[in-house]
Amino acid sequence: MPWPKETKYLGKSTPRAEGPAKVSGRAKFTTDVAPAGVLFGAILRSTWAAARIKSIDLTAAQAAPGIKAALLVHNGEYLTRYYGDELAALAGTSRQAVLDALRLIKVDAEPLPFVVKELDAIKPDAAQVFAGRPNQGNNPARDSGRPDDAFAAAAAVVEGSFATQIELHQSMEPHAYAVSFEGDEMTAWASTQGVFAVRDGYARNLGLPQNKVRVICEHMGGGFGAKSSLSIEGELCAKLAQAAGAPVKLVLTRFEESLATGNRPSSFQKLKLAADKDGKLTAFQMDGFGTPGYMASAPNGGGSNGVALPMPYLYRVPNSRVKQSAVAINAGVACAMRAPAHPPAAYGMEGILDDLAVKLALDPVAIRLLNDPSEVRRHELEVGAEKFGWKAKYQKPGSSPGPVKVGIGCASAAWMSGGRGTQAEAQISSDGTVEIRVGTQDLGTGSRTVVQVVAAEMLGIDPALVTARVGDTRYPPSGGSGGSATTASVSPAIFDLCEKAVEELKKTSGLDDPRGANWKAACAKIGATPLAVTGRWRDGLSTGGAGGVQFAEVEVDTETGFVKLRKILAVHDCGTVVNRLTCESQINGGVIMGIGYALYEQRVMDRRSGVLLNPNFETYKLPGIGDIPAIELLLLDMPERGVIGIGEPCTVPTAAAIANAVANALGVRVPSLPITPDKVLAALGQVPDNGDRAAQVRDLEGAFARVAGAERPILLTETPA
């Protein structure tokens, strides 16, 4: 990789370029944008989990004070399939006027049977989310080798059931759009992970020329996968602006965010794993299912929306059989969420691997060293175990004395990352300042500072001389910020741009090397017309394939069931670190999101009403500052691999490591996330069973049996992103 060996800025810590605007409240997010004369938009949503919508009467709402536009989302009769589904939209002169008018809309609906729980949805007599189609799709078994023979010949076989919850993105800034038309030009401000994806979505869905649509996202309050493309509220915002002949802003409430903007699918995994006497894995079997919401059985093929897990995750097991299916329920649809499919895969696979280690009386780190195909990750296991003090701390499961038991666990992650096509342009002025424009966006990861750091390093100048402009489709194109791709996409384009700038400046200035100490003198020769150069992503400066291992130490109170985290050690690699300050911050954040997944967060649906029961921050439990243990980071610097993204791998193994630590503390496994006190006590046999639990186990076993036995029907065509 041609990145410099000795660096001044690359791999060091540079404060955020946009920091001063953010700490002073000046940074404008989409929710803060207010074009002159802007109207407020709002959406009427289904209050039925399933219903035939016969008609919607907008007359009274249209006539209400302040209302300037009203529209239907669907024309004619419509079948709504979840509580929260978009039915109509209004725009008006104040938020209150629109909220008042929403109540005047008359909906004639015939409620229909519904089902909102996975284990209910797979029963033969369940209400069908799409009439005439089974709720449960199925994939053909993916076999390799001879799993039956290998299980029969194995020295040790373990089986276990693992389940993960629906997790909600809950970015702090809700989904937000503001749209303004002037003549045939449209400007949209969007809280988005992809300004170009939103632009193209608008052009396609509204029939507009791509070159007449401009999308701006200056600052962005988090997305985590849920803001990757034009969403329906964005489309409605634009249609309301067209209908009203005035700019419209539409910001979702937290309630709407929870219902209708995507989620991480659930998983139910029945796993079986075998090894020879040394602990080398020989066979793996999985029967699994999960729900991505109502679309799983849609007639158009639906899509698994990431229900399928990449199993047996990062291990290469010579004999395996994997069967998975998506189950439709009457609830909002899943979408990409930070490392789609990986955290549940890690929870299942790393859990069953620990159970196998226990059976073989092997150390969990040792069984991973024996089976992990990645040399980098084996190194991470070794240096991590050393730093964590693994050998001194490890005790046999459940052997910690007293009512508050201590345990440790570890788990691994793999992520493909990788960069892709990005272009950038720069104007270099005679005073030596550089303005670089690139049509990426900053989700909060600090992409402006990435531009600054790379340019400062390559040009040998102070980062303060570089101004980075991002978040506008008028800048040269870059891809969406997903798949941990942004830094690996942007950095090579800036590298390329800087090489060209140096070549041009050599000619302009006559200096052999215009960089560093010569920069000011070289730029002084530029004259009145700035030097303009472009750069584009090129191969050889970034790669993919980040790994990581995390170690957790917990204490579990066996009388209350409460899990307290003592410490997390996160060991990760991301090639050339561009800005250490923001890189480490992302890892902290990934670990903390993993803590929420492990211990607190879950979407809860009500079986009787079909309603989401916890659509707010009071009852959907996010980690707070008091829930965070000591987090230690160990970042392997591997400049020879080029730039690799870090945003997703760092959240993958956290919950798995915590779950393994809890199992080590207790000597029994809590079979689902989140690990709440009631589940800990149930796993310890301290909750009286009135027969419900046996029924639940029967339901689950029945579901797994159906997955295992089902023949080839629909779906699960996607491979996890």
Place this chain on the structure above:
Amino acid sequence: MPAVTELNVNGTRRTLNADSDRPLLSVLRDDLDLTGTKFGCGEGQCGACTVLVDGVPIRSCLTPVGAIGPQKITTIEGLEKDGRLHPLQEAFLEAGAMQCAYCTSGMIMSGSALLAKNPHPTDEEIIGFMDGNICRCGTYPRILAAIKRAATAIQGGAK
């Protein structure tokens, strides 16, 4: 409905005409163009809308503007003094205590109220005070570090 026609915001008398039962957050953002204070949940659960009223941190999304009266409101825009950032704003920059930063205004307002009341907080006191402010990017370790850094800076400045 009685209207609020005057507010003392960031040391300035602002005139307006707002229904008294509207949330202070909405009046600050929509009527006074002070958009540094954010809407996160609208239910007082996330702290993104935190402002100070006579120095006390409150959730502006749940506070009717009519309840403010002549009390002094301080928003993130009013924390600078004489063109200089508050020590906690400086500390957030130095510690890199933000990612998307949608929660940052609320974090800084809460943290500044803590430091005004208790210039030498322990880690436990900081955590206890800040536990109602949510950061979905998970920047808590840096936020804790920034508040400690600011406390040290304030003590140094006072000597």
